[in-house]
Amino acid sequence: MIHLKIYSKQDVLANTTVRRFETKIGERIQVIKDPKLLEESLQNSNARYVIVGVCESVGVKANLGTTETESVWKPFLKSFLNVQSNDFLEGSEMMLLGHFDFNDLSNVIEQSARTYDEKVDAYRHAVNIIDDEVEQIIHIITQNKKLPIVIGGGQNNAYPCIKGAAKGWFKSGVIPFAQINAINLDACADYRPLEGRHNGNAFRYAEEDGYLEKYCVIGLHENQIQQNVWLDIVNNPFIDCITFEDIFLHEKRTFLEAVDHATEFTIDTLCGIELDLGSIENHFLSSTGISAIQARQYMFFTAIDSQPAYIHICEGDMKKSEMENASANGVLISYLVSDFMKAMLQGY
Numbered sequence: 001m002i003h004l005k006i007y008s009k010q011d012v013l014a015n016t017t018v019r020r021f022e023t024k025i026g027e028r029i030q031v032i033k034d035p036k037l038l039e040e041s042l043q044n045s046n047a048r049y050v051i052v053g054v055c056e057s058v059g060v061k062a063n064l065g066t067t068e069t070e071s072v073w074k075p076f077l078k079s080f081l082n083v084q085s086n087d088f089l090e091g092s093e094m095m096l097l098g099h100f101d102f103n104d105l106s107n108v109i110e111q112s113a114r115t116y117d118e119k120v121d122a123y124r125h126a127v128n129i130i131d132d133e134v135e136q137i138i139h140i141i142t143q144n145k146k147l148p149i150v151i152g153g154g155q156n157n158a159y160p161c162i163k164g165a166a167k168g169w170f171k172s173g174v175i176p177f178a179q180i181n182a183i184n185l186d187a188c189a190d191y192r193p194l195e196g197r198h199n200g201n202a203f204r205y206a207e208e209d210g211y212l213e214k215y216c217v218i219g220l221h222e223n224q225i226q227q228n229v230w231l232d233i234v235n236n237p238f239i240d241c242i243t244f245e246d247i248f249l250h251e252k253r254t255f256l257e258a259v260d261h262a263t264e265f266t267i268d269t270l271c272g273i274e275l276d277l278g279s280i281e282n283h284f285l286s287s288t289g290i291s292a293i294q295a296r297q298y299m300f301f302t303a304i305d306s307q308p309a310y311i312h313i314c315e316g317d318m319k320k321s322e323m324e325n326a327s328a329n330g331v332l333i334s335y336l337v338s339d340f341m342k343a344m345l346q347g348y
Contacts, residue, residue: 001133006035006098016081026081028091032098042144045095049341050141051149053077053099054314056130058106059156062123062198069199071318072277073099073152075330080337089338093345095146097137100153102130124196131160131197138164138310143171148310149337154199155190155276155314158182162206162272165309169270180309181214181266182206185298186276187221187289189241191229199315207238213269216262217241218298219279219290240265244289255294256301263305270309273302275336277316277329292332299336303343311340 009031016026032041042050053073060067077099085091105126113119134150134157141148142165150161162182170178182203184190192201194208206212220241225233233239242258253261263271275298281289290298302308313333318326 001100001136003100003102003104003133004098004137005101006032006038007096012081012096015078023085024081025083025085025089025091025094028085029081030092030095032095039140039144042095042141042146045146047093047095048147048345049094049149050097050146051080051094051151051337052097052137052141053151054102054130054134054153054157055099056102056105056153058102058123058126058130059154059197059199061106062120062127062156062196063154063192063200064120065199067154067278067315067317069152069154069315069317070103071326072314072316072329072333075318075326076151076333076337077330079327079330080334083334083338089342089345094341097141100130100133102126105129121196124198127156127197130157131163133160135160135164135167139168139171142168142310145172145174147308149340150310150312150314151333151337152316153314155186155274156197156199156202157314158184158190158202158272158274158312159197159206161310161312162202163209163211165270165272166211169309175270179211179213180270180272181216181268182212182272182274183216183218183262183266183302183306184274184276185218185279185290185295186274187219187244187279188224188276189217189220189229189233191215191233191239192226193228213238214266215239216265218258218262219244219247221245221288255290256297259298259301260305263302266306269307271302271306272309273299273306273311273340275299275313277313277333280332295332296335296339299340300343303340308344311337313337
């Protein structure tokens, strides 16, 4: 995992504003004491959650996109470490591992690719490198019975999260087979064909490789779904979806009923919880989508009504936001993470 930077306590405190008469999460959160003893540190830690950042937009560019998804991690980290430590969320129950920085892959491709097609092929090849490293850390975390919380990057990282969690939870003895389910709050299904790895086909690859059993998408936009993908979804009994239009226009279900349907569909085994930040209205350049409070409700209710295998919050772009909006979006992501942890810790 050559792209992984493991944090020290000094790294954490450098992003924490310490004040008299109050304590922040950054002052309580655990870190790896010796990076050379990563697995031993995880085994000996009493933390329930391990937070990892992914800084990359390789998967987006491999899918012909331009979103700068590597920009989410730092605003989130700054906000989250400065959350108040209190009876609702104390902080010592979690570990901040560090973050992956894959920007060197993009730099090499941009400098060396001679044609557009060559560039796309190179980006799709580079996603495989990201898959291997992210899968490895998720595998290590879950085999030690910790819950990974992955922030940033593109939806392409759903594949190594699913694969790593399935293998890790299986090795730990928690599940009988190396296979899990997934719920995704997203305007897109990210179930495009097997045309080389990118952020639009993570769930297709995970299913093809046998690590994904059931998959449910909440908030899928009718305007975003390809006809061939739609047919694949409706003809597959292990995939389900509730469209944005069925919730908010046709009113066949309320938003919370849609979340309840997804958790019921996937309750039979551990389940990856995915949230695409681009699905949130007025945040991350989305002009039509769910509200911030509905995103928070999604995190809360999936925490208490499913068997979470990992959390993955992705596809945000801070660079195209004004600095003030980027800070606010970092706060929103920190709320999404803390809402999830509170729901699990407080046993709602």
